[in-house]
Amino acid sequence: MQRILVIDDEPSIRELLKDFFTGRGFEVVTSQDGEAALNLLKENKFDLLLLDLMMPGMNGMDVLREIVSENLTIPSIMITAYASVSTAVEAMKLGAFDYITKPFVLEDVYLTVRRALDVSKLQEENFRLKKELKKKFSTHKIIGNSLPVQEVIRFIDKIADTDSTVLLTGESGTGKELVAKTIHYNSSRVRSNFVPLNCAAIPKDILESELFGHEKGAFTGAVTTRIGRFELASNGTLFLDEIGELAPSLQVKLLRVLQEKEFERVGGIKTIKVDVRIIAATNRDLEKAVKDGMFREDLYYRLNVIPLHLPPLRKMKEDIPLLIEHFVAEISKNKKKESPRISRETMDCLVNYKWPGNVRELENLIERLIILKEGDNITPDELPERFIENRQMPRVVTKSKSLSSEGVDLNLVLDEIENNMIIQALEMSKGVKSKAASLLGLNRTTLIEKMKKKSIEFHTKTVE
Numbered sequence: 001m002q003r004i005l006v007i008d009d010e011p012s013i014r015e016l017l018k019d020f021f022t023g024r025g026f027e028v029v030t031s032q033d034g035e036a037a038l039n040l041l042k043e044n045k046f047d048l049l050l051l052d053l054m055m056p057g058m059n060g061m062d063v064l065r066e067i068v069s070e071n072l073t074i075p076s077i078m079i080t081a082y083a084s085v086s087t088a089v090e091a092m093k094l095g096a097f098d099y100i101t102k103p104f105v106l107e108d109v110y111l112t113v114r115r116a117l118d119v120s121k122l123q124e125e126n127f128r129l130k131k132e133l134k135k136k137f138s139t140h141k142i143i144g145n146s147l148p149v150q151e152v153i154r155f156i157d158k159i160a161d162t163d164s165t166v167l168l169t170g171e172s173g174t175g176k177e178l179v180a181k182t183i184h185y186n187s188s189r190v191r192s193n194f195v196p197l198n199c200a201a202i203p204k205d206i207l208e209s210e211l212f213g214h215e216k217g218a219f220t221g222a223v224t225t226r227i228g229r230f231e232l233a234s235n236g237t238l239f240l241d242e243i244g245e246l247a248p249s250l251q252v253k254l255l256r257v258l259q260e261k262e263f264e265r266v267g268g269i270k271t272i273k274v275d276v277r278i279i280a281a282t283n284r285d286l287e288k289a290v291k292d293g294m295f296r297e298d299l300y301y302r303l304n305v306i307p308l309h310l311p312p313l314r315k316m317k318e319d320i321p322l323l324i325e326h327f328v329a330e331i332s333k334n335k336k337k338e339s340p341r342i343s344r345e346t347m348d349c350l351v352n353y354k355w356p357g358n359v360r361e362l363e364n365l366i367e368r369l370i371i372l373k374e375g376d377n378i379t380p381d382e383l384p385e386r387f388i389e390n391r392q393m394p395r396v397v398t399k400s401k402s403l404s405s406e407g408v409d410l411n412l413v414l415d416e417i418e419n420n421m422i423i424q425a426l427e428m429s430k431g432v433k434s435k436a437a438s439l440l441g442l443n444r445t446t447l448i449e450k451m452k453k454k455s456i457e458f459h460t461k462t463v464e
């Protein structure tokens with residue numbers, strides 16, 4: 001049952017409202033002065049407040065101010081004599097939901113109360129959802145104990161609640177979008193939208209209207225006025241993904257919004273002001289794009305206020321088991337499958353793999369393994385072929401090299417062994433690549449790719 005607190009110094013009004021709202025299924029508590037009412041409010045839960053403006057002692061405005069300063073969020077409706085409407089308007093500025101003038105019609109009061117309760121329910125729901133999202137994107141959800149990841153997390157904590165533009169760089173799949181959302185949900189902009197826009201995924205000619213919106217009739221097909229992502233992100237965050245792909249004509253327009261904080265819709269003349277935080281991301285080398293004349297230098301400096309580089313997965317190898325554990329738990333739960341065990345040998349292959357697709361590749365692999373798994377233990381045989389090479393490497397290493405006390409450069413050693421093995425295999429198979437590939441447990445195209453990458457050329461001459 002919903003509870004209403006009525007505060008009025010006139011007994012007849014208290015009785016009238018109490019009888020009426022009790023008859024409509026509410027529980028009604030009344031109070032004749034502000035002071036007592038505040039104590040009631042602090043100790044009990046009410047859904048709504050009906051508050052008389054003119055009272056001896058503490059008046060309605062004082063009560064409202066106290067409610068604000070004590071952070072007692074409750075929808076309040078003021079009751080006021082017609083003469084003091086301007087004060088009622090003041091009250092609304094203080095957060096009152098609405099006001100009704102005396103003398104009132106009870107049905108009108110009822111409608112106002114219903115509306116206030118509906119709005120408050122929506123606001124609460126909205127607040128709950130936002131809180132949930134914030135929890136989902138708290139920095140704890142960025143997995144990793146390695147130094148580079150911990151640095152990223154510390155950095156996010158430091159910059160989230162500023163309005164500064166952030167430029168996220170990093171290879172594909174390193175978590176740029178995850179970080180952008182985390183920044184938004186840890187800032188005070190959380191009350192407004194996080195609006196993503198992938199500059200590479202939208203055709204150039206409609207990107208402008210996506211960004212800035214358009215007026216009805218601006219171009220063929222613009223049958224209604226539509227707001228763009230900038231307006232949608234008002235007071236929130238706009239995530240411009242793959243910013244390096246933005247066409248030069250739009251680079252100019254974006255620069256203007258960043259500088260002036262205003263723009264016009266396509267086909268419009270009205271200048272629209274917005275307060276939007278920009279987070280841009282790219283897996284391109286923007287500095288190089290600037291040098292090559294592909295990206296405006298002035299825009300680059302506007303975007304690169306707070307640069308944040310996300311490390312590739314191969315630089316955070318120690319986090320791989322942690323990430324695997326995280327994705328195994330999450331994906332098994334989502335797919336309603338039992339969590340598989342990852343054998344020691346499988347884990348070795350995964351840790352030693354180069355992960356060109358970074359965390360996304362890892363996440364996709366785990367999903368695939370969970371869906372296709374045979375038993376409850378995942379063995380290296382279940383891994384795609386590209387992982388097998390990594391399985392064989394460590395065995396060769398232990399046989400062929402020993403670690404000296406000065407240490408080694410592991411990548412160099414592995415590279416050397418790999419070159420060596422490939423050349424031996426080519427020699428053994430007299431240059432027949434499919435044969436050499438099968439000796440190495442690779443497929444032919446992988447071998448050819450490796451030879452290209454390592455500039456290994458095999459002529460029959462080298463055999464001599």
Ligand SMILES: Nc1ncnc2c1ncn2[C@@H]1O[C@H](COP(=O)(O)OP(=O)(O)OP(=O)(O)O)[C@@H](O)[C@H]1O
Nearest residue numbers: 141142143171172173174175176177178283359360
């Ligand atoms: N450190 C991390 N901890 C947990 N999950 C992560 C981490 N890094 C990335 N992910 C997850 O990996 C997936 C890919 O991340 P995201 O989409 O943010 O990458 P991206 O850098 O935007 O990639 P692309 O450049 O390909 O768009 C997402 O599901 C994301 O949640």
Ligand SMILES: [Mg+2]
Nearest residue numbers: 173176177241
């Ligand atoms: Mg992305």
